[in-house]
Amino acid sequence: MLTVWAILIDGFIYASWLFLVAAGLxxxxxxxxxxxxAHGSLYALGAYAAASALGWYYAxxxxxxxxxxxxxxVCAVAIGAVTGLAIERGLLRIMYGRxxxxxxxxxxxxxxxLEDVMKLIWGTxxxxxxxxxxxxxxINIDVLTVSRYDLMVLAVSIVIGVGxxxxxxxxxxxxxxxxIIHDREVSKAMGVNVGRMFTITFMIGATLxxxxxxxxxxxxxxxxxxxxxxxxxxxxxxxTGGLGSITGAAIGAIIVGxxxxxxxxxxxxxxxxxxxxxxxxxxVFRPHGLFGQAVARKI
Amino acid sequence: xxxADRTELSLIGVAIAVAxxxxxxxxxxxxxxxxxxxxxxxxxxxVMLMRAGLVSFGQGLFYCLGGYAVGLGGRFLGITDxxxxxxxxxxxxxAIAMILGLLVTRYREIxxxxxxxxxxMILYGILVKSHGLGxxxxxxxxxxxxxxxxxxxxxxxxxxxxLAIAVALVIALFLNRYFKSxxxxxxxxxxENEVRVEYMGISRQQxxxxxxxxxxxxxxxxxxxTALAAGHVDPTMAYWTISGEFVFxxxxxxxxxxxxxxxxxxxxxxxxxxxxxxxPNAWQMILGIVLLLIILFLPKGIWSLFTxxxxxxx
Numbered sequence: 050m051l052t053v054w055a056i057l058i059d060g061f062i063y064a065s066w067l068f069l070v071a072a073g074l075x076x077x078x079x080x081x082x083x084x085x086x087a088h089g090s091l092y093a094l095g096a097y098a099a100a101s102a103l104g105w106y107y108a109x110x111x112x113x114x115x116x117x118x119x120x121x122x123v124c125a126v127a128i129g130a131v132t133g134l135a136i137e138r139g140l141l142r143i144m145y146g147r148x149x150x151x152x153x154x155x156x157x158x159x160x161x162x163l164e165d166v167m168k169l170i171w172g173t174x175x176x177x178x179x180x181x182x183x184x185x186x187x188i189n190i191d192v193l194t195v196s197r198y199d200l201m202v203l204a205v206s207i208v209i210g211v212g213x214x215x216x217x218x219x220x221x222x223x224x225x226x227x228x229i230i231h232d233r234e235v236s237k238a239m240g241v242n243v244g245r246m247f248t249i250t251f252m253i254g255a256t257l258x259x260x261x262x263x264x265x266x267x268x269x270x271x272x273x274x275x276x277x278x279x280x281x282x283x284x285x286x287x288x289t290g291g292l293g294s295i296t297g298a299a300i301g302a303i304i305v306g307x308x309x310x311x312x313x314x315x316x317x318x319x320x321x322x323x324x325x326x327x328x329x330x331x332x333v334f335r336p337h338g339l340f341g342q343a344v345a346r347k348i
Numbered sequence: 349x350x351x352a353d354r355t356e357l358s359l360i361g362v363a364i365a366v367a368x369x370x371x372x373x374x375x376x377x378x379x380x381x382x383x384x385x386x387x388x389x390x391x392x393x394x395v396m397l398m399r400a401g402l403v404s405f406g407q408g409l410f411y412c413l414g415g416y417a418v419g420l421g422g423r424f425l426g427i428t429d430x431x432x433x434x435x436x437x438x439x440x441x442x443a444i445a446m447i448l449g450l451l452v453t454r455y456r457e458i459x460x461x462x463x464x465x466x467x468x469m470i471l472y473g474i475l476v477k478s479h480g481l482g483x484x485x486x487x488x489x490x491x492x493x494x495x496x497x498x499x500x501x502x503x504x505x506x507x508x509x510x511l512a513i514a515v516a517l518v519i520a521l522f523l524n525r526y527f528k529s530x531x532x533x534x535x536x537x538x539x540e541n542e543v544r545v546e547y548m549g550i551s552r553q554q555x556x557x558x559x560x561x562x563x564x565x566x567x568x569x570x571x572x573x574t575a576l577a578a579g580h581v582d583p584t585m586a587y588w589t590i591s592g593e594f595v596f597x598x599x600x601x602x603x604x605x606x607x608x609x610x611x612x613x614x615x616x617x618x619x620x621x622x623x624x625x626x627x628p629n630a631w632q633m634i635l636g637i638v639l640l641l642i643i644l645f646l647p648k649g650i651w652s653l654f655t656x657x658x659x660x661x662x
Binding site: 158173288 | 403451454455457458459461462463465466467469470472473474476477588589592595599629630631632633635636637639640643644
């Protein structure tokens with residue numbers, strides 16, 4: 050029974066983290082039909098920016114928890130929005146209209162470039178920013194000990210998920226974006242500035258990636274390569290849930306999170322295996338993921 | 349019976365020329381050439397899939413299977429003959445590809461890319477957790493023999509290169525004909541418009557399946573050759589960034605000619621040898637920038653440099 054509780058708690062905490070990482074990816078794909086491999090780099094950029102800013106703050110003798118969170122939020126939003134704008138305006142803009150698969154390869158090139166840009170800026174030594182994580186302490190649920198920081202990640206993830214849903218379903222911009230998703234050309238004919246909407250979408254998606262990285266920074270050691278590890282996990286989540294669907298990303302994150310937690314508590318050697326096995330199993334029965342929509346083939 | 353065409357004669361000629369030139373080359377160049385040819389073989393598989401309109405971000409799966417078959421065959425089955433080891437890898441890979449192929453050939457575009465990536469990451473995940481096989485460090489490949497030669501007593505590096513040239517020549521000759529065969533041509537038709545291919549009474553599923561399995565087998569040979577030359581295998585062979593490098597080389601070379609992947613792989617391996625020494629933290633950046641430049645200015649790869657010149661002259 051204890052194991053079941055541990056699996057559920059770990060599973061949902063991990064799922065909330067997965068959702069944070071995958072949300073930006075699925076938003077960008079949903080609107081722009083670009084599967085953005087560079088999303089992993091934005092995650093890493095957010096983590097590096099937050100970790101180094103937190104490092105300065107704590108080295109200066111700061112010890113306010115709310116300041117630490119403000120620093121994470123500001124750094125992540127700033128670096129995510131700026132990098133997102135630069136990638137969209139500088140590169141993707143001239144590539145629009147090409148095959149989805151070619152766009153995937155183009156963002157792979159961006160990922161490769163950003164990986165080394167980060168090495169040149171931050172070097173290869175790890176960065177640590179464990180202070181907020183340690184300062185928040187742990188709480189006991191029955192006999193299990195859970196970090197408060199992890200529970201906060203869960204809360205942030207729910208807030209971002211609900212916020213995204215509200216943005217897409219209940220606001221003017223959201224309605225315009227849904228019209229673009231539905232039919233790009235007709236929206237354009239109706240006077241929608243598709244180019245600007247793409248810029249906004251990409252910046253928001255990129256910022257979500259950077260926020261995920263910023264929030265994760267206190268939990269991990271920030272080293273080169275974290276983005277490359279994370280992007281395949283995010284892929285597995287969005288493909289399982291159905292590309293381009295926020296609900297799909299949430300459900301996919303929960304499935305993958307619970308599967309991984311089950312494996313860690315019962316058969317730890319299958320940890321990596323299980324994530325992709327779940328994805329493959331879902332794709333066998335639902336070729337476009339749980340919430341994905343099939344598109345007609347060209348004739 | 350087809351007559352040997354110009355491409356076949358020049359392939360044989362280049363192979364002989366490289367084999368002779370290698371006798372006067374320093375050891376590092378021989379080793380680099382062997383790696384380049386092995387990589388070129390794996391890239392051939394990626395190119396075969398690209399001709400059918402599919403991009404695989406998981407060709408590392410078969411590369412890794414081929415490598416581990418050599419390692420495991422030598423370690424647990426006591427096989428030392430290189431050809432038998434390569435054959436072992438091909439048999440194992442074909443068996444697995446025949447199962448996976450049933451599933452992945454139902455997918456296109458990014459779904460094919462992601463699913464193939466997932467399968468190679470599954471293998472990576474298994475190998476990383478197999479402590480008996482050295483986990484992330486991998487393990488060494490036993491000293492191998494080739495027919496009546498022994499890599500211990502004779503010049504191992506040179507022997508590996510001769511084997512690689514011979515294997516690559518046979519495969520290149522086969523693929524040159526394969527690309528012009530009805531299956532090879534049907535693959536290109538599927539890339540252009542698969543529904544019309546079905547209208548003509550050709551099963552796209554069957555064509556893609558056969559193509560996928562052959563591409564896997566060739567990827568395995570490349571992996572086996574790398575393992576024999578490098579003397580070591582580790583799980584990163586199945587990591588997705590390695591598959592990404594194969595896609596990079598495939599795009600660099602283009603799908604225009606059987607020789608293109610080998611030329612691209614040679615350029616890639618040579619540049620990497622220098623870049624990793626001179627600017628270890630900028631190597632991926634160079635890759636990324638070159639990839640973007642090729643997509644922008646040479647969408648058919650460097651091979652189009654040759655054909656374009658020819659086209660302008662005539």
